[in-house]
Amino acid sequence: MPHKIIEFHTRKRVIDIVPGFLVEMAAVPPSLPLNHEARRLYDDRSIDVPNVNGSLWIWVRHPKIKGWVAQVVFVAGDKSVLCDNFHIDYRYRCMGVAATLCDFAADYFELPVHPSYDDPTPKPQFGADRLKRSSS
Numbered sequence: 504m505p506h507k508i509i510e511f512h513t514r515k516r517v518i519d520i521v522p523g524f525l526v527e528m529a530a531v532p533p534s535l536p537l538n539h540e541a542r543r544l545y546d547d548r549s550i551d552v553p554n555v556n557g558s559l560w561i562w563v564r565h566p567k568i569k570g571w572v573a574q575v576v577f578v579a580g581d582k583s584v585l586c587d588n589f590h591i592d593y594r595y596r597c598m599g600v601a602a603t604l605c606d607f608a609a610d611y612f613e614l615p616v617h618p619s620y621d622d623p624t625p626k627p628q629f630g631a632d633r634l635k636r637s638s639s
Contacts, residue, residue, distance in 0.1 A: 505579060505614045508532045508557025511541050521563055521603045524572060529560040550587050553580040558587070559608055563600060573600050577608040577616070584608050584616045 508530045517526040531545045533554045545560050556579030563573040572595045576588040591600055605616040 505556050505581075506612050507555075507579070508559075511535060511539065511545075520561075520607050521600055523565075524600070525564045525566055527562045527564075531558045531560060533557050550576065550578050552578050552585045552587050554578045555581055556612060556614075559611060561604060561607075563604070565595075573604065575601075575604055577604075577612070579612040579614060582614065584612050584614045586616070 509532055511529070511531055513527070513529045515527050517528060520526045520528070529541070529545050531541070531547050533547065533556065535542065535545070535547060545558075547554055547558055550558060558579070559575075559577040561573075561575050561577070562571050564570070565572050571592070573591040574588070575586060575590070578585050578587045586605075589601065609616045
């Protein structure tokens with residue numbers, strides 16, 4: 504049975520999700536009230552995929568630089584977790600950040616992660632295909 508987010512909560516300066524980086528995370532339930540103050544930053548109405556078990560909004564920062572290294576929104580449907588939005592700064596690609604975040608989301612929701620709504624290819628194959636393309 505998938506883990507469903509029931510209450511809104513945040514975690515700041517988490518260091519155990521992506522080793523060597525600082526992570527901020529917000530867990531947003533699918534039924535966040537319209538007047539909830541968190542809607543200013545985490546408005547799940549912007550999510551384009553089925554959102555029945557909630558969403559994780561994650562930001563990754565390198566401890567020695569300003570700005571974000573990665574930003575992602577994972578959305579849990581009935582049978583899988585989808586990446587609604589995923590951005591990694593080009594300087595930090597192919598360093599395992601995306602794979603680590605996908606693994607975290609899969610463990611958190613207890614569901615497999617797919618890279619996008621349109622591409623149901625499982626995450627490990629998605630990553631392997633990207634590495635093949637980048638090395639050619």
